[in-house]
Amino acid sequence: MSTHLHTEDSQLINDMHRLSKKFQKLVRSMMYSVPSNPFISVRSWKMNEFKYYDIPSPFPTLMRGLFSRELAYGDNSEGEKKYPIVARGNDKFFNIGEAPWSDWSTLSLHTGPTYTLSLKSNGCIIFVIVTTKHALGSMQGKRLVDKVKTEEQLASRSWEKNWTAIIVELCDDSFEEHVLPHPTEKSGLHLHGINATSREFHTVPTETVDAFAEERGIIKTPAIALNLIPEVKSFADDIAKTGKWNGKALEGFVVHTHIIDPKQGSTTRNTRPPYPIGSSLLQSKVR
Template identity: 35%
Template sequence: MDSIPTIQLANDHTAIETLLEIQRNDPKKKKLRSKEFVIDDGKMTWRSWTMREQIYKKKNNGLSTQARGLFTTTVGSQHVVAVRGYDKFFNVLEVESTQWPDLMSKTRGPYEVTAKENGCIIFITALSKTKLVVTSKHSLPDPQDDPTAHGGVGYRWMIKHLESVSKTEADLASWIYDKKLTLVAELCDDQFEEHVLAYNEKESGLYLHGINYNTTLLHTLPSATVQQVAEHFGFHRTEFVKLETMEQVRKLSDEIEETGEFQGRPIEGVVIRCKRDEKDFFFKIKNDHYLLFREYREITKALLDVDKDTNQVSVKADVKPRCEYEKSIYYVSWVRERIVDHPEWFQDYKKNKGIIDVRERFERFWQTADLKQLKGDPVCGIAQAKR
């Protein structure tokens, strides 16, 4: 804890001014956009930056930072970073830099493989030595503990975690403030919002998985240090393993593809942290089982129509979802029928409730039922099947 260095941060004024210039010259917001939030009882203004997803994939995209999750403000006449997420990182095989030959030849270990928890990202930083600010990727809640906002729920969980180890907001704030850090955590709380994988009451809360310095160039702390901080302040730890070679990473990737698990539990995937050109570099390995379950969710939301006034549930007749997975073709037919004969399962689906229950019902059907029970030809109900 005390050994974490306070580093000399880069002068980020020019980099942030470059973002502002791009925005001024990009009225159609093809590259990026930003939004201002007034905080600290009107004393400060923070600007949240949102870059277009496809821009990150371009080698020379013109951005002065590759941060995904960035808030900036001004101190005097200088622009500074207030909140700093990770650099945007990609799945294996998704871009040139994450092809296996490129990873083999251009990255350096050790390779820290961390579990990718299945929730929404939360940032925690210090406004002063006594006050913390908790945000989602692009938004600040108002009030800070707003129970309907991701950042607000994150703040409430943070207070619970601190209380569990007899600490206060000021204890964490004073530690963050001096070092100018952003804590990066995953909010996993099915009572607030379901995603794809289930978290019971004991597993719910904030999983601390990163600590970044507040500067435009990514400078992140090792996973072992992150775990120590999590334990000290009462957060859930994010599990990781350290591998020495990319060959070991690839073997692990094959195991995840086969089992859908990491260290004995279902996961969304894993994030690998290493060095490239002597800088911090991340890439991820997605779990195909998870991607299938996520496709179920997106298919259901595409097909589902819920009347805002009456809450009546129906099927959008003119929608034909696109399926990447063969099993999803049958899910389309099954879920169309269930929306009709069991509308109560779907009344809160678009509020991210009931996602796991519906999926598990289909999985039980898949294991025990005759697919001929499905009406008509399943292929007729989809736009295209790629697999």
């Protein structure tokens, strides 16, 4: 049996299948063959973008970017197939004030330190997917969908840690022009984060992400850590006055934090974020 098969993950994919059959305009999916091994298929899921704003959410998950496999050994005793998640993107996140739960007041009540602000880049998101050859048994025959430097080492480390969704961003003006140009020395793959491959959204600490990027020859994303929401707001407001950070123009920041039990003073005016306590949370602060 795959070492990365978890009941809650398989249940999520079963729920997605049921929802897709009932509401085809809400959720849809497509099967893709892995380029390096056409005998391996991965299913990509896509939700209706406009419905991420609905309360309550019509989806069993708020992630953007979900890839699954179907195990070959068939149905279980309840008649449901087994589906490991092979890659998961970030949960949908919003700009400050864009959603009922994304204003400063609500964030101060429902999130906790540390708040890590990473530079927001305008590029192409890539998910690096690692899977065993047969999704069963031994660890031999790893396959990497997107090739990067030292791919065998990257695949081995990712599989060991169940980091099968390594989020990088391709920033290269020769490939795709952007509003803010990227200097030649900063063109390439930028590592923005590493997610645990699971139903719940859990990100890897920034120091671990940076070390991974340095080891694998991927460009690190500049970031700063703050302890309180007022500090985050003050920092963002100061940056907004010039549109620059460390002398360079920027698009904005992504705030990395996590959901906590509501603090004293929480009222019905503050809509609780639609994420479980303990889960990671990303919030976009556009300059």
